[in-house]
Amino acid sequence: xxxxxxxxxxxxxxxxxxxxxxxxxxxxxxxxxxxxxxxxxxxxxxxxxxxxxxxxxxxxxxxxxxxxxxxxxxxxxxxxxxxxxxxxxxxxxxxxxxxxxxxxxxxxxxxxxxxxxxxxxxxxxxxxxxxxxxxxxxxxxxxxxxxxxxxxxxxxxxxxxxxxxxxxxxxxxxxxxxxxxxxxxxxxxxxxxxxxxxxxxxxxxxxxxxxxxxxxxxxxxxxxxxxxxxxxxxxxxxxxxxxxxxxxxxxxxxxxxxxxxxxxxxxxxxxxxxxxxxxxxxxxxxxxxxxxxxxxxxxxxxxxxxxxxxxxxxxxxxxxxxxxxxxxxxxxxxxxxxxxxxxxxxxxxxxxxxxxxxxxxxxxxxxxxxxxxxxxxxxxxxxxxxxxxxxxxxxxxxxxxxxxxxxxxxxxxxxxxxxxxxxxxxx
Amino acid sequence: xxxxxxxxxxxxxxxxxxxxxxxxxxxxxxxxxxxxxxxxxxxxxxxxxxxxxxxxxxxxxxxxxxxxxxxxxxxxxxxxxxxxxxxxxxxxxxxxxxxxxxxxxxxxxxxxxxxxxxxxxxxxxxxxxxxxxxxxxxxxxxxxxxxxxxxxxxxxxxxxxxxxxxxxxxxxxxxxxxxxxxxxxxxxxxxxxxxxxxxxxxxxxxxxxxxxxxxxxxxxxxxxxxxxxxxxxxxxxxxxxxxxxxxxxxxxxxxxxxxxxxxxxxxxxxxxxxxxxxxxxxxxxxxxxxxxxxxx
Numbered sequence: 001x002x003x004x005x006x007x008x009x010x011x012x013x014x015x016x017x018x019x020x021x022x023x024x025x026x027x028x029x030x031x032x033x034x035x036x037x038x039x040x041x042x043x044x045x046x047x048x049x050x051x052x053x054x055x056x057x058x059x060x061x062x063x064x065x066x067x068x069x070x071x072x073x074x075x076x077x078x079x080x081x082x083x084x085x086x087x088x089x090x091x092x093x094x095x096x097x098x099x100x101x102x103x104x105x106x107x108x109x110x111x112x113x114x115x116x117x118x119x120x121x122x123x124x125x126x127x128x129x130x131x132x133x134x135x136x137x138x139x140x141x142x143x144x145x146x147x148x149x150x151x152x153x154x155x156x157x158x159x160x161x162x163x164x165x166x167x168x169x170x171x172x173x174x175x176x177x178x179x180x181x182x183x184x185x186x187x188x189x190x191x192x193x194x195x196x197x198x199x200x201x202x203x204x205x206x207x208x209x210x211x212x213x214x215x216x217x218x219x220x221x222x223x224x225x226x227x228x229x230x231x232x233x234x235x236x237x238x239x240x241x242x243x244x245x246x247x248x249x250x251x252x253x254x255x256x257x258x259x260x261x262x263x264x265x266x267x268x269x270x271x272x273x274x275x276x277x278x279x280x281x282x283x284x285x286x287x288x289x290x291x292x293x294x295x296x297x298x299x300x301x302x303x304x305x306x307x308x309x310x311x312x313x314x315x316x317x318x319x320x321x322x323x324x325x326x327x328x329x330x331x332x333x334x335x336x337x338x339x340x341x342x343x344x345x346x347x348x349x350x351x352x353x354x355x356x357x358x359x360x361x362x363x364x365x366x367x368x369x370x371x372x373x374x375x376x377x378x379x380x381x382x383x384x385x386x387x388x389x390x391x392x393x394x395x396x397x398x399x400x401x402x403x404x405x406x407x408x409x410x411x412x413x414x415x416x417x418x419x420x421x422x423x424x425x426x427x
Numbered sequence: 428x429x430x431x432x433x434x435x436x437x438x439x440x441x442x443x444x445x446x447x448x449x450x451x452x453x454x455x456x457x458x459x460x461x462x463x464x465x466x467x468x469x470x471x472x473x474x475x476x477x478x479x480x481x482x483x484x485x486x487x488x489x490x491x492x493x494x495x496x497x498x499x500x501x502x503x504x505x506x507x508x509x510x511x512x513x514x515x516x517x518x519x520x521x522x523x524x525x526x527x528x529x530x531x532x533x534x535x536x537x538x539x540x541x542x543x544x545x546x547x548x549x550x551x552x553x554x555x556x557x558x559x560x561x562x563x564x565x566x567x568x569x570x571x572x573x574x575x576x577x578x579x580x581x582x583x584x585x586x587x588x589x590x591x592x593x594x595x596x597x598x599x600x601x602x603x604x605x606x607x608x609x610x611x612x613x614x615x616x617x618x619x620x621x622x623x624x625x626x627x628x629x630x631x632x633x634x635x636x637x638x639x640x641x642x643x644x645x646x647x648x649x650x651x652x653x654x655x656x657x658x659x660x661x662x663x664x665x666x667x668x669x670x671x672x673x674x675x676x677x678x679x680x681x682x683x684x685x686x687x688x689x690x691x692x693x694x695x696x697x698x699x700x701x702x703x704x705x706x707x708x709x710x711x712x713x714x715x716x717x718x719x720x721x722x723x
Contacts, residue, residue, distance in 0.1 A: 034532070203673050218606055285551075289549075289689065292689070292691035292694075292695075295694055295695070296652075296691060296694070299652075299694050299701075303701060304704075305703060307699075336694065336696075336698050337698070338698075339699055416528060
């Protein structure tokens, strides 16, 4: 059976993970990016990002030449399907800059086989794909919703829950070349009009933010009334209307860039069309409010009595298993701790980005004589700390552990003052 | 949020406190002087802002590059006539600011500027006052924002104030202390369920001094970060003062409305500053004798 050759233009985090997953599913893949250095590094299997199993799979498929890299867009001319997979940059307010995507599409179209298909994989606002009709016939254009999760990118790319495909006409069957690619992943395929697919991605993120916001709001009430949110969550998940996989972990505010971008898109549509979207503003307000949780705990439980504490901050990345620090709660907190003696450690992020703090090379070094420990990113390695280590290495007995990384140690019973999201003090 | 034009503290050339004989003005002036800052006070004895020549007189008293702390008000503002007078006063101040190059202007406003139904106030909360007092401050903020377009302007919105020497007999710790000291009953509205954040006057003065030295601009709420119910406040007062006063509840006429403050912005603006918690502040108030102030 004919196997289509698949191209990926834009070797972003999304692009490289999608490309490697496609090669793993048996397709020949051509990867293009105009960044020569990036391409050379990929050829040498040097990755600028951290994702579990990505290095092994990349090596595997480079060795068999299943995947090839080039900084020459003409290489895409051999492809049957070409994905546009570059990042869409956003500013601090989450507003997308689409200029680079348009430029990339133009560059690709200059070399695209006249029968080849173009698939937009980037996070673009509704209306983007249909507007490409000025560039090529829409029968050759698809939009595919990406569901990348930092730290789980390969898993998500290899085993998608479903494909959401935006089409010029969803009543017409998907082109067989593209269809055979999608079928190789053995999951449901949902064709729909472009705008529905583009909004699907945003809708997913809105539902997640809504769920997180509810968890944030209720977990704060837990902290005040002596309840424990972790005790409530299983009861919620057993309610079929909420579901076993509901996203109910409280956090320190939205970070990473993608959720913020989607909320901004919804607000822009709402303002333009005059719809009611006050709830989105509430989510953003809640997110902003949550970012100060650790600072407030630190002020009320440490700085009230200790004017010059040594503070150990573990974690700089915005979440675990990633190198990304975009909108990281940790970096935001650290801005306000400059007057104190602070030691930072992250297993992946270079700590020199917090140039004024002491960069520790290990957890133990960060903890040495610390009066307070703050765990800002729930890296798995932080769960290996023991009670003995904490008692022996720390000077003080205050632990601020928003994500309950060390909850299993029963620290309150061991003489520690322990604060975590959603955990109240029982009277 | 507040933004500092001076990253580290720099003593201004001179600070002029307009309204220096009022509660906030007196404490502010004392704090500034105690920190070695050149500071003078102007009261209504020197400049009556409702006088026809007020603008001319005030201009004569100010030097170029002064820092002006504006506290002067007819407070609490209770009716239309007072509102208009207060706005006229601020119109004069605004005219003066437009005519002389000042280094910095600091306006002491109030949390009364916020809408009544705000239960967790931040600097971004909606300002939609429903009282004359709140409207007075809200309008005065606008007048100053217009006038100070070329001058850094800080607007500080304190929550309810308490401290020794407060001339007002407002419902709350100041009144409760006075009643307890006179062995009179402390009468609560309802059962005193409403929670309010009360900020210690010395904290307000301290922050004014910080704002002035950092040449800060923007908006900052001044609160302690902890709200107590009026009943709790009354109980704390009675636990600290030897007296025979008792707490009396009354039938409730209005719904219970709490107001808390999220003071993350205060923590961020001045990380080393610790708001005085109410019990500690109350002890300090009770230890103080009646404040005697220098007015120049």
